[in-house]
Amino acid sequence: MLIFIARRLLFALALLFAVSAFTYVIFAALPSDPAALTCGKNCRPEVIAMNRVRLGYDKPIVVQYGQYLKGIVKGRTYGASEGVHCPAPSLGYSFRKHQCVTDLITRSLPVTASVALGAFVLWMLIGIGLGTMAALKRGRWPDRLATGFSVVGISLPTFFVGLLAIMVFVIWTGLLPFPRYEGITSNPAKWFMSLILPWFTLAIVSASSYVRLTRNGILEVMNEEFVRLGLAKGLRRRTLIVKYVMRAALLPIVTIAGLDFAALLGGAVITESVFNLPGMGKLSIMAVNDSDLPILVATTLVAAVFIVIANAFVDILYGFLDPRVRSY
Amino acid sequence: MTNATPLLSVRDLHVSFKTNDGIVKAVDGVSFDVANGQTMGIVGESGSGKSVMVSAIMRLNFGTDVIVSGQILLNGIDLLALPESEMRQVRGRDIAMIFQDPLSALNPFYTVGYQIAEAYLVHHPKTPKAQVEAIVLNALDKVGIPDARKRIKSYPHEFSGGMRQRIVIAMALINKPKLLIADEPTTALDVTVQAQILELIDSLREENNSAVMLITHDLGVVAETIQQVMVMYAGRTAEYAAVQDLFDTPSHPYTQGLLRAVRSFDQSTRGSLVSISGTPPSLINLPEACAFRPRCSHEKGPLSACATQRPELRTIGASQSACHLSADEVSRVQREAFSK
Amino acid sequence: MTPILEVRDVKKYFPSGSSRLLQRPTGQVKAVDGVSLSLQKGKTLGVVGESGCGKSTLARILTRLIEPSSGSILLDGEDVTRLSGSDLRRMRRDIQIIFQDPYSSLNPRHSVGEIIATPLRIQKTVAKSEQAGRVKELMHLVGLNPEHFNRYPHEFSGGQRQRVGIARSLALNPKVIVADEPVSALDVSIQSQILNLMQELQTKLQVAFVFIAHDLSVVRHIADDVAVMYLGKIVELGPARTVYGHPTHPYTKALMSAVPVANPVSGRKIGRIVLTGDVPSPIDPPSGCRFRTRCWKAQDICASNEPELLDRGDGRVSACHFPELEA
Numbered sequence: 005m006l007i008f009i010a011r012r013l014l015f016a017l018a019l020l021f022a023v024s025a026f027t028y029v030i031f032a033a034l035p036s037d038p039a040a041l042t043c044g045k046n047c048r049p050e051v052i053a054m055n056r057v058r059l060g061y062d063k064p065i066v067v068q069y070g071q072y073l074k075g076i077v078k079g080r081t082y083g084a085s086e087g088v089h090c091p092a093p094s095l096g097y098s099f100r101k102h103q104c105v106t107d108l109i110t111r112s113l114p115v116t117a118s119v120a121l122g123a124f125v126l127w128m129l130i131g132i133g134l135g136t137m138a139a140l141k142r143g144r145w146p147d148r149l150a151t152g153f154s155v156v157g158i159s160l161p162t163f164f165v166g167l168l169a170i171m172v173f174v175i176w177t178g179l180l181p182f183p184r185y186e187g188i189t190s191n192p193a194k195w196f197m198s199l200i201l202p203w204f205t206l207a208i209v210s211a212s213s214y215v216r217l218t219r220n221g222i223l224e225v226m227n228e229e230f231v232r233l234g235l236a237k238g239l240r241r242r243t244l245i246v247k248y249v250m251r252a253a254l255l256p257i258v259t260i261a262g263l264d265f266a267a268l269l270g271g272a273v274i275t276e277s278v279f280n281l282p283g284m285g286k287l288s289i290m291a292v293n294d295s296d297l298p299i300l301v302a303t304t305l306v307a308a309v310f311i312v313i314a315n316a317f318v319d320i321l322y323g324f325l326d327p328r329v330r331s332y
Numbered sequence: 333m334t335n336a337t338p339l340l341s342v343r344d345l346h347v348s349f350k351t352n353d354g355i356v357k358a359v360d361g362v363s364f365d366v367a368n369g370q371t372m373g374i375v376g377e378s379g380s381g382k383s384v385m386v387s388a389i390m391r392l393n394f395g396t397d398v399i400v401s402g403q404i405l406l407n408g409i410d411l412l413a414l415p416e417s418e419m420r421q422v423r424g425r426d427i428a429m430i431f432q433d434p435l436s437a438l439n440p441f442y443t444v445g446y447q448i449a450e451a452y453l454v455h456h457p458k459t460p461k462a463q464v465e466a467i468v469l470n471a472l473d474k475v476g477i478p479d480a481r482k483r484i485k486s487y488p489h490e491f492s493g494g495m496r497q498r499i500v501i502a503m504a505l506i507n508k509p510k511l512l513i514a515d516e517p518t519t520a521l522d523v524t525v526q527a528q529i530l531e532l533i534d535s536l537r538e539e540n541n542s543a544v545m546l547i548t549h550d551l552g553v554v555a556e557t558i559q560q561v562m563v564m565y566a567g568r569t570a571e572y573a574a575v576q577d578l579f580d581t582p583s584h585p586y587t588q589g590l591l592r593a594v595r596s597f598d599q600s601t602r603g604s605l606v607s608i609s610g611t612p613p614s615l616i617n618l619p620e621a622c623a624f625r626p627r628c629s630h631e632k633g634p635l636s637a638c639a640t641q642r643p644e645l646r647t648i649g650a651s652q653s654a655c656h657l658s659a660d661e662v663s664r665v666q667r668e669a670f671s672k
Numbered sequence: 673m674t675p676i677l678e679v680r681d682v683k684k685y686f687p688s689g690s691s692r693l694l695q696r697p698t699g700q701v702k703a704v705d706g707v708s709l710s711l712q713k714g715k716t717l718g719v720v721g722e723s724g725c726g727k728s729t730l731a732r733i734l735t736r737l738i739e740p741s742s743g744s745i746l747l748d749g750e751d752v753t754r755l756s757g758s759d760l761r762r763m764r765r766d767i768q769i770i771f772q773d774p775y776s777s778l779n780p781r782h783s784v785g786e787i788i789a790t791p792l793r794i795q796k797t798v799a800k801s802e803q804a805g806r807v808k809e810l811m812h813l814v815g816l817n818p819e820h821f822n823r824y825p826h827e828f829s830g831g832q833r834q835r836v837g838i839a840r841s842l843a844l845n846p847k848v849i850v851a852d853e854p855v856s857a858l859d860v861s862i863q864s865q866i867l868n869l870m871q872e873l874q875t876k877l878q879v880a881f882v883f884i885a886h887d888l889s890v891v892r893h894i895a896d897d898v899a900v901m902y903l904g905k906i907v908e909l910g911p912a913r914t915v916y917g918h919p920t921h922p923y924t925k926a927l928m929s930a931v932p933v934a935n936p937v938s939g940r941k942i943g944r945i946v947l948t949g950d951v952p953s954p955i956d957p958p959s960g961c962r963f964r965t966r967c968w969k970a971q972d973i974c975a976s977n978e979p980e981l982l983d984r985g986d987g988r989v990s991a992c993h994f995p996e997l998e999a
Contacts, residue, residue, distance in 0.1 A: 048589075143397075229436040232392055236453045237503070238424030251441055327487040328440055377859035378830070491722065492950035522722035523887045523930045524947045524966075549859065552932025572980055579935055593864050594934040597889045604871065607864035611829040641847065 014137025015074035016316035023308045025097035028069050031301045037061075038297045055099070058082060061328035072096070095305070096298030105302045108287060113306075115185055119275065120268040122199055128261060131211035133253070135218025140245070142223065150215050159213025166205040173201060183279045200229050202279045206272060210264065217260065221253035228252070255325055258320050266314030337408065338365035339543050340389075340511055344404035346387045347381070354616040358384040360567040361402075363645075366511065366560075373554045373575065374438055375590075376564035379612050382547045385564075386515050390427060406511070420486065425455045428504035430533075434496035438488035443548045445484025445498050448472070471502040473482045475532060476498035494525035501532065508540050515547045532557050551594050555579065563587050566613055566623035568642075573651035581666045583653035587626045588665065622656065630657065630665070674749045675710040676880050677734070677767070677848050682707050682743035684729050688955050699955050704740070705904035711848065711897075714878040718891030718912065724954045727884045730901075731852040734882060735769045735991065736760060748847060765795055768841040772853035774833035778825040784811075785821030785834045791843040810839040813876075815869060831862035838869065842877070850882045855890060867894055868876040888924075889931045892916060900924045901955050903962040905990035906981065910988025920984045920995040961993065966997045969994045 039056035090104035140148035147215035173180045186194035271285030291299035347359040359381040366372045376382040431437035433568040448468045472480035474496040518526040534557045537544045563571040571584040582588045589608040597604040610627040622638040643654040684704040704726040711717045721727045732738045744753040752763045771777035781962045788807045792798045807817035814835040855863040885891045898915045900908040908921040919925045926945045947966045964974040981989040
């Protein structure tokens with residue numbers, strides 16, 4: 005088992021390198037000149053040329069990438085003498101915002117993490133709960149209700165649900181204040197209030213597919229021979245459902261959930277925009293609008309890192325949950 | 333065999349499913365007895381209703397869309413009338429089961445030791461751990477799993493097919509059930525392992541003095557260990573006889589056809605094999621007629637009654653057979669085709 | 673006469689296990705380990721063995737669904753072992769396969785007409801306008817109602833589906849058909865229908881069959897020659913009459929007696945050889961003779977020396993240190 009984990013982690017590390025290199029090269033290959041983007045419209049060619057040298061964009065791509073990696077490990081000073089220093093891990097410097105990218109990200113990430121974590125917990129509860137209920141009461145009204153919910157949820161776009169939620173709960177009934185993000189450390193109550201709507205919005209949209217996955221998974225496992233044998237042994241229906249059916253049915257869902265959660269950490273672009281949350285998604289959107297390459301490289305990279313880590317985590321978890329995987 | 337009260341007595345059992353295309357009568361009025369300590373065989377091909385019947389006896393997959401009627405009497409108590417909580421006590425304690433494919437029948441997530449112990453603990457809760465372990469080890473020993481103490485910590489996928497079936501047998505017999513239902517126990521196994529498993533089931537039956545109901549599609553398997561046989565076709569009983577009589581003087585044209593087909597396999601000459609023409613009927617809205625009529629090759633028949641009336645089970649020679657042919661006609665065929 | 677199909681010392685090793693850090697395989701499954709066979713035009717070769725004996729791997733090698741690790745396959749005298757691209761596609765016209773499970777080997781979303789026509793469409797051997805006619809002809813040939821070409825696989829019974837599979841395999845007039853357990857999934861009363869059909873087709877079309885089965889009784893009637901395999905190797909090979917009449921390898925003998933006979937008197941435990949234990953894992957086969965762990969005749973020499981396939985007369989070979997020779 006230890007070898008299995010070690011191997012998996014080694015693979016994840018290799019993958020991270022590959023992904024970061026790939027991301028870097030892709031953005032470097034863009035037709036826009038990163039140096040030209042560092043100053044405004046009426047930029048003089050001397051300034052561009054100077055910035056190019058300051059930022060190292062005059063060097064070959066491999067060297068640039070090497071410097072970038074070095075920056076992550078050691079921190080980096082952008083520019084020669086009067087340059088700006090970004091301490092490690094430095095993911096670059098945004099000339100548009102005149103800030104180290106790492107600072108921008110450390111400010112955005114907790115917001116996104118708050119949204120993602122809460123929404124994730126909610127959507128797993130709703131998705132698996134409704135899905136299980138639907139499977140156990142197959143063909144009867146709870147099933148119809150749950151499948152109906154999942155059809156509606158899948159077909160509704162996030163921004164629509166978000167705006168509808170604001171309309172209903174904020175504008176019409178006034179039950180909730182208009183969400184304005186507040187850090188959890190500064191004011192936990194406000195933090196919670198500001199996130200209720202985004203959580204539910206994201207959860208409802210994402211839970212829909214989990215209702216289906218859970219329902220179909222359980223129904224499939226219920227037809228397995230080992231479940232019949234469990235019943236033939238005299239096990240209680242409830243024991244059977246929890247110990248035999250759920251365990252087998254939820255296994256594939258672990259994989260999907262892990263990856264979905266990781267993807268969410270990269271930024272819930274639409275939800276963050278609708279609720280005006282200063283998270284990773286918002287940061288990326290702004291960077292796209294401003295053509296702020298260093299930020300884009302960094303946000304893409306961070307998102308990729310989460311996916312790779314989640315992948316490795318899920319694989320290892322799978323090894324614990326399924327003895328058949330372990331014995332490879 | 334019929335003088336004592338039978339252990340299991342199935343009376344006029346009907347099991348049907350509602351589908352979009354109509355009602356499927358998977359089991360359509362079947363009656364039979366299993367005596368204490370006896371081995372009863374049920375033979376049928378796919379779609380004959382034999383496996384559905386097993387599920388009905390154990391009440392394994394009762395959903396809303398399954399309709400069951402008739403009586404399933406275990407020592408005189410109708411299992412169909414029991415509340416679920418009492419039926420649960422019957423399962424695994426009075427009646428246990430062995431499945432066709434031991435790999436899919438064992439839970440892949442738990443060790444075999446755990447699964448066998450679980451079967452014991454359901455019916456003997458609060459047994460001390462050490463005692464349960466001793467019982468499990470003893471059970472594995474009896475079915476011939478070497479090195480049982482080490483193997484109880486293994487998972488099902490770490491065993492070979494034959495060993496897995498032995499584990500399923502150990503699990504089934506752990507509560508010393510009165511009746512063991514073996515649903516195609518050797519079909520998924522290698523030929524050279526089949527005989528081992530059949531012998532094991534038979535020796536354990538003798539040891540525990542339990543009855544065995546062996547469900548199979550293979551007449552060869554029936555010939556091995558069975559005393560009384562019921563042949564099913566399209567959810568109905570075609571023939572019901574002592575095994576020797578069934579093989580010597582088969583009465584129903586379907587049984588005759590099956591036997592001829594199987595025996596032509598065993599003959600050493602190269603050449604054309606005997607087969608039953610046509611295919612089994614669809615069980616959806618099966619008409620009230622002989623279900624075997626379209627495939628019946630009887631030279632005199634099919635009689636006009638075959639198309640309009642469902643043949644009832646009646647005594648023809650040494651068997652009970654559901655066929656409209658006259659007894660004389662049947663014995664003529666038997667003399668010509670089956671006398672030795 | 674050149675055999676229509678010849679197999680020379682074919683081996684197929686699959687990598688197995690990967691417990692080291694960088695996933696280098698630690699062992700090999702010797703699924704097929706040095707098999708040589710030949711088959712004459714219009715004849716049938718039965719290949720018999722239990723799980724893990726390599727018979728299905730062999731079937732896939734013969735049809736070039738997988739490539740052998742070493743050895744060669746000659747189809748009508750031409751080496752087809754390393755063909756690729758268009759040459760491989762051309763070769764596929766001559767050798768076709770019938771699969772075991774008629775339920776999963778037919779695409780449920782295609783009508784049987786489309787299924788049977790697929791080889792014609794891919795290989796373009798028949799003009800488009802004549803395809804429909806050819807499909808109906810094939811359906812008639814295998815005993816299906818040609819009017820049913822528009823129906824879907826689920827509307828057919830298992831036996832009928834296997835007929836569809838046979839019709840598909842015949843579409844290109846192949847020289848050889850590899851049938852991988854074609855009747856194992858079928859009911860007894862249907863098995864003989866399909867076996868009879870295959871024999872009729874062989875007489876009519878002079879096609880050669882490699883017939884793969886897990887027990888000896890099924891191939892008895894259809895095979896001219898029989899090869900018995902155990903853990904990747906042939907243990908006995910010869911004319912069916914000879915092998916059935918007097919098996920020389922203990923495994924063949926055990927396999928023959930293991931099939932339950934549908935007769936309570938003669939069948940029940942008379943002269944039955946019951947082997948102990950299961951077939952060992954092909955990942956770690958026994959040393960020397962692979963059958964020795966289950967053999968009642970095994971001696972020390974069986975563990976140290978691997979027996980070779982030796983001529984036992986009447987065109988039959990077997991690999992055993994203590995063969996059952998006629999007294």
